[in-house]
Amino acid sequence: MQKILDENYYDFIIDNSMIPRYSTGDNITLLNDAHSLLHISRSMMDVCDIGRTPYYAFPSVYTLASSASDEISANKTVDHYSDYNLLGQCTLVGIVDTGIDYQHPAFRNADGSTRIVSLWDQTDQSGVSPGSFTYGTEYSKQQINAALLSNDTLSLVPTVDPIGHGTAIASIISGSIDSKNSFSGIAPYSELVVVKLKEAKKNLRNVFVIPDDELCYQESDIILGIRYLVEEAKKMERPIVICIAMGTSQGNHDGQGVMSQYLVSLLNLSGINISIAAGDEGNRGRHYIGSIDSAPFGTEFQLNISDNDKKLSMEIWPSIPGRPAIQIISPDRMITYKIEPSFNECIKIAFNQGLVWVNNIVFEEETGGQLILIRFDQAEPGLWTFRLDSTENQPFYFNSWLPSGNLISDQTYFINASPDTTITNPGNSINSLTSSAYNQFDGTILVQSGRGYTSNGLVKPDIAAPGYQISCALPQNRYGTMTGTGAAAAQAAGGIALIMEWTLCKGNSTSLTGKQINRMIVRGASRSSSYLYPNNVWGYGQLDINGLINRLINIL
Secondary structure, eight states: OOTTTOTTEEEEEEEGGGHHHHOOSSSEEEOSSSEEEEEEEOSSOOTTHHHHBOGGGSOOEEEEOOEEESOOOOOOOSOOBGGGTBSOTTOEEEEEESOOOTTSGGGBOTTSOBOEEEEEETTOOSSOOOTTOOSSEEEEHHHHHHHHHSSSHHHHSOOOOSSOHHHHHHHHHHOOOBGGGTBOOSSTTOEEEEEEOOBOOHHHHHHTTOOTTSOOEEHHHHHHHHHHHHHHHHHHTOOEEEEEOEEBOOSOSSSOSHHHHHHHHHHTSBTEEEEEEOOSOTTSSOEEEEEEOSTTOEEEEEEEEOTTOSEEEEEEEEOTTTOEEEEEEOTTOOBOOOBOOBSSOOEEEEETTEEEEEEEESOOTTTSSOEEEEEEESOOSEEEEEEEEESSSOOEEEEEEOOOGGGSOTTOEETTOOSSSOOOBTTTOTTSEEEEEEETTTTEEOTTSOOOOOTTOOOOOOEEEEOSSEEEEETTTEEEEEESHHHHHHHHHHHHHHHHIIIIITTSSTTOBHHHHHHHHHHTOBOOTTSOSSBTTTBTOBOOHHHHHHHHHHHO
16 A cells, blocks of 8 residues: 555655655655655554644645535626637646546536546546556546446546535536536636545544544645646646635644645746635634733633534644743633643643643744644533733734634634634635635625635735635536635636636737736726725625726737
8 A cells, every 4th residue: 555545654744855864765755846745654643743743744634615505596607708709718727626527517528528638536546546646546538538438437437526516616617508507617618637635644633633524635635636737737738727625724824834835836837827715714713813912911712612523623823922831721610730832742631531632832843933732532512711821921912723614513613703814724825816705696795705814914815706606516417506715716717717718828928827817817806995905805806807808808
């Protein structure tokens, strides 16, 4: 078994400069030009492996943005540009998600052949892995077409999308025109490159105390998926827009980190762009911000833990120079001693039948800041209190986040939570196009839509895109709707495909980078006189691909 699949091995993210020090010949998986995975075997694995190994070395855990349903909507959000024949021709759409129902009419040409040029299923170990990648199975356009002509389709290409999320996202961007069902994607003549992600390793779930039955994905697999999409586009010499309709609340929400660094490097290349969901964490009570500016430089805040959530974690990111110690008070008023900042200490505390682990990391190596990581197993339900006291007798502020998506229930939340700074990573990355979601029928922002700014004050989201009951394809030849910022990011990705067609494919501007296209979209956004821009809800305004393309046609 490949070590990247083997549960006896951790996957640690390392800088490529460290490869000569650690490589034994088969324990390194290249992620990209800057980072790799180091596969390390541990005979005994436990939660305090964070401490023995730095926090940043563990891949973050991602959850899906947006939910799909069978509900049908007459929604039509972005017109096709038939006057200019803009339907996404020559462009590629990259999907890194839960997979795709390749048999669906939404991904087939009028003659029944596929519009998918290649598909990497990371979960399928039965066939040949793509190129330099060491796991999963790649299926070509020719193999998919052969399967579609067969009476036993899934025996030839046995990849499906039981979740349906990837199918929905792909169809919003690139779905074929289906007049009978009044459906079309925004760029229906584009072609697709698809990655079906494997789920996060159990050992990674365990170290972050994530329930075994909750769906989540591993940052490193997503990075490898994106690299595959980019390499396929380069081989075909075609522009690609990649949609990331998932995210994580781990990290300091400052646009840094391994994933963000990679995306920033790609956005500086011609013909590659990335559309990212802002996340659906805005109204879920999962962010708390505190500010302490007077002596004695201490404060308390509270978290309600539901009886449904036995396993969970939380992160506290204090600012310089406060360097706080922490005490934890359980619902039945048990209180810990004051846990001081340290470099690698992991404190294990018993609370009745449950356990709590605390890492008060004085110097988190990736950011250079302080991180207090708290993990619960068999958490006692009720109101937990956290007391922070500056060890430097200095003022400080802090942000605290709970896990994203389905990893906890909505009955676990901070008291006096803040909806701000709730954009999930990598939506905080600079130069990417991060979309919040609004209801295109009444013009209001969706309450669940993630809000900016980043923790270090950068403007995010970039724009707001339609995200309420967006028509989409669902597995088993069904159609339905999707709501949330994942749907909004797909809308934006479709718009990017049309811009790429007009500029890169039609020769009107042949060297545009993703960064440049995103600046054009931000400049061309529609703005209301009711708001000041940019702001942390709408960014620079509403996505207006119609208006932007009209201006481009008049200029170029």
